Each structure stands twice: as structure tokens, then as C-alpha cells.
Amino acid sequence: MGVFIAWPWLALIPAAVFLAIYRLSRRKVAAGSALAWLGSALYPALVVISVAGAVAALRTLIARHGRAP
Numbered sequence: 001m002g003v004f005i006a007w008p009w010l011a012l013i014p015a016a017v018f019l020a021i022y023r024l025s026r027r028k029v030a031a032g033s034a035l036a037w038l039g040s041a042l043y044p045a046l047v048v049i050s051v052a053g054a055v056a057a058l059r060t061l062i063a064r065h066g067r068a069p
Contacts, residue, residue, distance in 0.1 A: 004040060008040065008041050008042075008043055008044050009041055010041075011037050011038070011040040011041035012037075012038070012041045014033075014037045015034050015035075015037035015038040015040075015041060016034075018030050018031075018033040018034035018037060019031075019034040021033075021034075022034055
């Protein structure tokens with residue numbers, strides 16, 4: 001599993017496999033597995049987006065706190 005930490009984009013491979021299984025079987029558990037693997041592949045991007053969102057929110061809160069009511 002460490003390979004997916006070093007190279008998260010490799011998680012797209014099992015995501016594609018589970019998506020193919022879902023398309024053949026229409027089993028929701030296969031779709032869920034595909035989404036979980038896709039989420040794992042996108043984890044680094046999610047971290048960057050989350051940090052940017054948190055910084056933007058904090059800047060807004062700080063700016064609002066500095067104003068008089």
C-alpha cells in the first residue's frame with residue numbers, strides 16, 4: 001500500500017478496474033470501491049484545495065473581526 005502514498009495517481013488503476021466491474025455487474029459496492037480509490041488518487045489535490053480554502057476563510061474572518069460593528 002505504500003506505493004499509493006508515494007505515487008497517489010496509481011490509485012487510478014484500481015479505480016478503473018472497479019469502475020469496469022461496476023459497469024459489468026451494476027453492483028453498488030463496486031461503484032463505491034471505484035469512488036474510494038478515485039478519492040485516494042485525488043487526495044494530494046484535496047489537501048491543497050483544503051488548505052487554500054482554510055486560508056481564505058481565515059483571512060475573511062480576520063478581516064471581518066478587524067471592522068467595527
